Amino acid sequence: MLSPTGRPMRFVTYAPPPPLGRFVGRLWYYAAPELPDLLERVLPSGAMSLLINLAEDELRWYDAAAPARCHRLSGIAVCGAHAEHFAIDTAEQRAIVGAELTPGGALPFFGPATEELSGTHVSLDALWGREAALVRERVLEARTPDDKLRALEAALAARLVRPRGSSDRAGDPAVDFALAAFADPSRAYTVADVTGQLGMTSKRFIRTFTEQVGLTPKRYCRVRRFQQAIAAIERGERVSWAGVAAACGYYDQAHFIHDFRAFAGLTPTEYVARRRERNHVPLDG
Structure with a gap:
């Protein structure tokens, strides 16, 4: 397969089944070894992602307002929910694996830090400690792109289990209701519509939603x-x-x-x- 620039590339994507699929929309592998070095603007999607650079043990991102300012992270990092564009360099995309989380799906993996991650990138070891490096090692050791995705899937699935063995860590049902309402193509729901149906105050709803999704409603x-x-x-x-x-x-x-x-x-x-x-x-x- 050729990239939009006409260079060889390989892209593999996989949607994990439940229960992980409730929190992770897709896992993906991208390799384009002949990409030229350049800065690239990434537009906001509102989604959070976990990224693993397979080519080097570093990930980099650049401020939208000051592209010359480079932030350097470890080779496995979290991209928080963004409402602004930022920049990366294409050298990072020569071999990379990622997990795109569903809206509100970060809670089992990052807990209360979900809101704090909004608009920024953080090395995963700041959240998971030594386990972050071990996850990257397992993904690196996996031979094929499919194997790498399965290794990442297993690592994320393990995070869904509470220490005492109970089931996945669900978020607030009010947020689930709101996300479904906002995605309803038949009607443009407002925050007032949602809070009215939930019987919540606007202030409480906004606080709960932001803590779980990383952005205000x-x-x-x-x-x-x-x-x-x-x-x-x-x-x-x-x-x-x-x-x-x-x-x-x-x-x-x-x-x-x-x-x-x-x-x-x-x-x-x-x-x-x-x-x-x-x-x-x-x-x-």
Whole structure:
């Protein structure tokens, strides 16, 4: 398979079954050994991820406002829920494995730190101690891409079991209800709609949701709508910005373009022209 730049690549993805599948949307392996060295903007998805660099024991990310500022982490790290874009360098993507968590699915793995991880990246050893390095070693030792994904799956599944052997660590049912409501394509639920149906105060709901998801309900919904627009673009259809705005629930085309620029740092037209793959845009220079 060739990457969007025409270079050889391999991409393998796997959706784990329940109970892990409730918390992990997909595991993935990506290898593109001939990628050129460049900085690349990553657009916000609102999801949290666990990343393992297989090529070197380091992961790097760069501030959106100051791309020259490099943050260096160990080769296994957590990317918190983001509502802003950030930058990475493509050398990290020459061989990498990741786990994309479901919205609200981080609680079993990171506990109360979920909210603190919002908008940043953290070496996993800060959360899991020595176990983080052991997980990376097991994934490195696995021979094939599928084996590597199974090794990561086993490590994550082990985190679902409480010390006393009880079942997975579920979050607050109110958050599960809210996430399902926000994903309902038949109606645009507001925070007021959800709190009214739950019988919770707005303050309590926002606090509970943010602790479990890593973003406030309002920011989560904005990022989700932004990603719906990205999905419409990536379907490869002839894009009408007015049509995308209407389909994704924006007030009008101007509102859509303003919100898109706020999250991407680019207009929709610039994104279409410059993207390398979904949510990834090479930076100039």
